[in-house]
Amino acid sequence: MGLLRSIAIGAAVAYGVSYITKKRADGTSLADELVDKAPEWFGKAKKYGEEALETVKERVKS
Numbered sequence: 001m002g003l004l005r006s007i008a009i010g011a012a013v014a015y016g017v018s019y020i021t022k023k024r025a026d027g028t029s030l031a032d033e034l035v036d037k038a039p040e041w042f043g044k045a046k047k048y049g050e051e052a053l054e055t056v057k058e059r060v061k062s
Contacts, residue, residue, distance in 0.1 A: 020034075
């Protein structure tokens, strides 16, 4: 049973990697898009975290 599960997981991972790195008609892949947008998403997450921290600080002071 463990061997069958390992084979299924390996096949799923291989398909996922293939899907993410497959080039589209415009010559880019999903991985390229993720790498390009990562700094923008990081900035948004950082801003959200800072706002949440300020909210918590205000609630603690009250």
